[in-house]
Amino acid sequence: MLQEVFITCAVTGAGDTAGKHPDLPVAPEQIAQASVDAAKAGAAIAHVHVRDPDTSAGARAPELFAETVDRIRSAxxxxxxxxxxGMGGDFYWNPDxxxxxxPGSDLAHAAERVQHVLQLKPEICSFDIATMNFFDSAFISTPDLLVEMGELIKSVGTKPELECFDLGQVRLANHLIDQGVIDSPALFQICLGVxxxxxxxxxxxxxxxxxxTADAIWSGF
Structure with a gap:
C-alpha cells in the first residue's frame, strides 16, 4: 500500500450547513477560491461539491460544476x-x-449522477459504495447502478475514489475490482463517524x- 500522505480538503460539502458559518462557500466563485486557497495552504486534492447560489442547498447542476472547475483550472x-x-441517491421515507x-428525496439514474464528470473529466471523482441509512434518510447505490456508473467514469479516464462507510461496502468495492469495473490499483476513502x-x-x-486489496491506495477520516 502507498505509504505517502496526501491531504484532501473538502471545502463546502453538501450538508445543511450554510447557516452555521458565515464564510461557508456557496457560489461557484467562492467554492473555487476556497479550493485554490486550500491548495496554496498545502492540500493536494480539492474535493468539490456545489450549491444552489439562491438557496445554499447542495446541488448537482452540471453548469455549477462547470463554472467552479473552470475557475479552479484557470487559477x-x-x-x-x-x-x-454523491448526489442523486437520497431517499426519504414517505409515511403517507x-x-x-x-419530500427531500433526490433520486437520479447513473448517467445523471456522473454527467458533470463525463463533461469535465476531473482527475478523481468520489464514488459512494453505499446503500445505507444516512442521518435521517437512506442513501441508495445498488450494485447494478454502481456498475453502470463505474463504466461511465472509466470511459473518460477519471479515477474513482471508492468511498466506503462500513465493512460490507469494502467487500462490494473489491467485487467491482474483481469484475473489472474498477481498475487496479484502486483508490479508497475510508469514511468513519457518519x-x-x-x-x-x-x-x-x-x-x-x-x-x-494489497495494492490499494487509501486515505480515511
Whole structure:
C-alpha cells in the first residue's frame, strides 16, 4: 500500500450547513477560491461539491460544476480535482405513501449522477459504495447502478475514489475490482463517524483497511 500522505480538503460539502458559518462557500466563485486557497495552504486534492447560489442547498447542476472547475483550472495552482458524484441517491421515507419517495428525496439514474464528470473529466471523482441509512434518510447505490456508473467514469479516464462507510461496502468495492469495473490499483476513502456507518475509531479503520486489496491506495477520516 502507498505509504505517502496526501491531504484532501473538502471545502463546502453538501450538508445543511450554510447557516452555521458565515464564510461557508456557496457560489461557484467562492467554492473555487476556497479550493485554490486550500491548495496554496498545502492540500493536494480539492474535493468539490456545489450549491444552489439562491438557496445554499447542495446541488448537482452540471453548469455549477462547470463554472467552479473552470475557475479552479484557470487559477495558478496544480491542485488535483475530486468532484463528488454523491448526489442523486437520497431517499426519504414517505409515511403517507410508502410506495412514493418522501419530500427531500433526490433520486437520479447513473448517467445523471456522473454527467458533470463525463463533461469535465476531473482527475478523481468520489464514488459512494453505499446503500445505507444516512442521518435521517437512506442513501441508495445498488450494485447494478454502481456498475453502470463505474463504466461511465472509466470511459473518460477519471479515477474513482471508492468511498466506503462500513465493512460490507469494502467487500462490494473489491467485487467491482474483481469484475473489472474498477481498475487496479484502486483508490479508497475510508469514511468513519457518519451516522449510520462505522464509528470513528481505530478498530473500525483497521478492520476496513485490512479488507482492502494489497495494492490499494487509501486515505480515511
Amino acid at each position: 495558478d495552482t496544480d491542485v488535483v480535482l475530486n468532484l463528488t458524484t 405513501d410508502p410506495y412514493k419517495a418522501g 451516522p449510520w456507518g462505522a464509528p470513528a475509531d481505530t478498530e473500525s479503520m483497521l478492520a476496513m483497511r485490512n479488507l482492502l
